[in-house]
Amino acid sequence: METNSADQWLIYLKKVAKDPRLNVWHMTLLIALVQLAYFQNEKKLIHVSRSKLMVLSHINTLPTYHKYFKQLQDLGYIKYSPSYHPAYRSTVEFLNL
Template sequence: MQPNEITDFFRKLEQDSRLNVWHLAILIAVAVLALNQGRYRRIKVSRSKMMAKSHINTVPTYHKYFKDLQDMGYISYRPSYHPGVRSELDLLKQP
């Protein structure tokens, strides 16, 4: 994402009344991983890293809000069922 795209994305987050602190924590964790990997498409993710970066300590809480973000159109998730291959996630520009 370009700097102006990041600014626009965060403005959308600010204006979305459906989001709460848990949604934002996960989105920030996704943004950190995206920046570390230098992309916003096909971000490699794992639940343990996402939970650690978002400071969410319970699996049910993580799954609930992660699923909400998918349903709201903020992320597109492609799970990997192979233990040696990480799942992928796209950070969508237009929620």
Template sequence: MQLNNAQRWFDFMDYLDNDLELNVWHISLLVAIARLGYKQNENGTIRVSRSKLMALAHIKTITSFHKYFKQLQELGYIKYVPSYHPDYRSTVEILKRQKE
């Protein structure tokens, strides 16, 4: 049985509960990414923009955004592919982090 899109994102949020390395800002960004993924009906690659993620995550400063967004990449939660073309959005892929 294949899970529906909403259930997949709820399961992902449950998966995050057990990682003590994540703080409220990491969780906020991941929830923002999940919201965009749900709205786009995506299970893989999610189209994102910094301004949209900052608004959804309630992060006010670009410095804080970049700090926590980079940490999510380093922790293995997301794969970010930037787009430098004004007509194409950057993408984020949610990854299953390999926990030690």
């Protein structure tokens, strides 16, 4: 039986929710990233902007955003590739899917 994209992301979120190292801020960022991936119809590499992620994750302060976003990278959940060119957005790659 083949699973659709929504089912695959739900399975992913259920798996990461079992990681005791993650707190509510990690989860809200991961949910925001999964939302973007779903809407972009992507499975591994998505285009992101900090402002969009902050809105989707309901994180209102830059220090909080940066702290937990970096921790997701350090924990091996994502790989962030910043873009410093105004015409290109940064990307996030989901690791260990």
